[in-house]
Amino acid sequence: SQTIHQWPATLVQPVGSPLSLECTVEGTSNPNLYWYRQAAGRGLQLLFYSVGIGQISSEVPQNLSASRPQDRQFILSSKKLLLSDSGFYLCAWSTLRGAGNTIYFGEGSWLTVV
């Protein structure tokens, strides 16, 4: 069966410091990968998605970037964090082919920028 791992679960970072959130998927190959952010415990905003190694699409201009160095690894980064980057970040995956594929989410990472 497929599993998704996301870490760290929580982190507190000072303004201006770098960020790296990692996500890996097991039990599947060539997945679509996604990073979402949830602010204020409600709305979910798609940040990045990837359909293959090195293929990253950004949905919203921001202070963040994403990379996919391996087929099942997705990394969210920032060189200098802003206060507004605080939130709950969710990695997700789906199979690449097929209609209406379900998107499955990791357990999320809480980021507090102080």
Add this chain to the structure above:
Amino acid sequence: AQSVAQPEDQVNVAEGNPLTVKCTYSVSGNPYLFWYVQYPNRGLQFLLKYITGDNLVKGSYGFEAEFNKSQTSFHLKKPSALVSDSALYFCAVIPRGDYKLSFGAGTTVTVRA
């Protein structure tokens, strides 16, 4: 532009009573429709989805959803709610030919004992 509306921020029901969480969508074509649930400080869990076929879709934990094309709605239902169903529920859509989920704002469900 596509959108998903969950008209109720909060739904309160007594345990054992039926639960309904409303969702309407504005997406061209015949989108794929989803429901997810989120417990505090957790990721989203998939409940059910509609792709095609029978308008009544059954999912996890006794939940079901009814697709109504003429009303562009996809309401989530449970015949008898449990206290453990208290959580945040999201409706979401993927347009045909796409693979990105767009979410509604979420509905907080509270089931009182």
